[in-house]
Amino acid sequence: MNYRRDKLERLARVAHLYYEEDKTQGEIAELMCVSRPLVSRMLNEARNLGIVEIRVHSPARSAESLAEHLCRTYGLRSSMLVAEEESDDITNYTMAKRLLTYIEEQKPAVVGVGWGTVIGIAAKMLERVPVHHNSIQTLCPLLGNSNVLLRQYHSDENVRMLAEAYDAQPVFLHAPAYYSCEADAKMMRETKQYQNVVNQWEKLDLAIIEIHDDSIIEKTGYLGQEEAVGYAAGYGVDVKGKIIPQAYNIMRIPLEMLERCRRVIGICAAGTSVQAVDGILRSGLITDVLAQDAMAELLLRETE
Structure with missing residues (x-):
């Protein structure tokens, strides 16, 4: 139970750094002491679990x-x-x-x-x-x-x-x-x-x-x-x-x-x-x- 909570918090932390602090995956990997491919997988998992939601807004018609x-x-x-x-x-x-x-x-x-x-x-x-x-x-x-x-x-x-x-x-x-x-x-x-x-x-x-x-x-x-x-x-x-x-x-x-x-x-x-x-x-x-x-x-x- 604690392991899952820790994992979700870790995914949220990676997502925050990438989407809100605009850090690169390489920078995040260095901060988190993990590999860059692992950061990429963690971002995908964060999206799949609903931690991150991406919406595309089409420009409004004039x-x-x-x-x-x-x-x-x-x-x-x-x-x-x-x-x-x-x-x-x-x-x-x-x-x-x-x-x-x-x-x-x-x-x-x-x-x-x-x-x-x-x-x-x-x-x-x-x-x-x-x-x-x-x-x-x-x-x-x-x-x-x-x-x-x-x-x-x-x-x-x-x-x-x-x-x-x-x-x-x-x-x-x-x-x-x-x-x-x-x-x-x-x-x-x-x-x-x-x-x-x-x-x-x-x-x-x-x-x-x-x-x-x-x-x-x-x-x-x-x-x-x-x-x-x-x-x-x-x-x-x-x-x-x-x-x-x-x-x-x-x-x-x-x-x-x-x-x-x-x-x-x-x-x-x-x-x-x-x-x-x-x-x-x-x-x-x-x-x-x-x-x-x-x-x-x-x-x-x-x-x-």
Whole structure:
């Protein structure tokens, strides 16, 4: 028993000298009063016994390379990647800043807005620093409001704040996202305010939506679907990216109108599951994605 412990300690000593003190095998042999071939055998034994672990780390792909691979893999028009920060809050703030730059780059006239953390942060940022001389004329919600008090999960409120910042015309839905029966939903769709929003949906240049996983159910009371792995703009998708038919009534932009929109940016807030993002990207719902570079690495690893 003592012999084995002494042997392991001796192997660890040789490994320490070689790998951590950067001594040559000849130097170790001289220090330990053994032959050089014995040092070589001891280093091999140290590796075999797990005393030494050797790992090879491939160089990380650059952000540009990651973005390019992401576009090719999912058929996207653009991929915007931000570095992972020290906390989710800081990462989401960085993403919100990039989102605002993207909006400016696109020069849209009519913009549809969903709900979510990053969208809420972006709206709050513009509240302090309004934008002048921009192209946006009208903003409208892409789906109804959630039943929680958190501002970022109320599309109408996000529209109001952004419209004030961009000096644009807001068009509100003034409706909850979910209806308990078809009759109530049908009545809402017959109102003038709903038709006004539909008129804007038909002219959308840019749709801004966040990608959500099952955590959205707890956050907003969203009525989840059994096979859904991800949600965006009120649509749930399975692992293959297939849109799952709803078993309930939800107030959201019709799929055919979303598909006609010139650009649809999907935002992956920090902490969103890889499976949810992969499902939404496979669905073809979005044309552009804003995510962390770490998320891009994980997505590409999943598809390789």
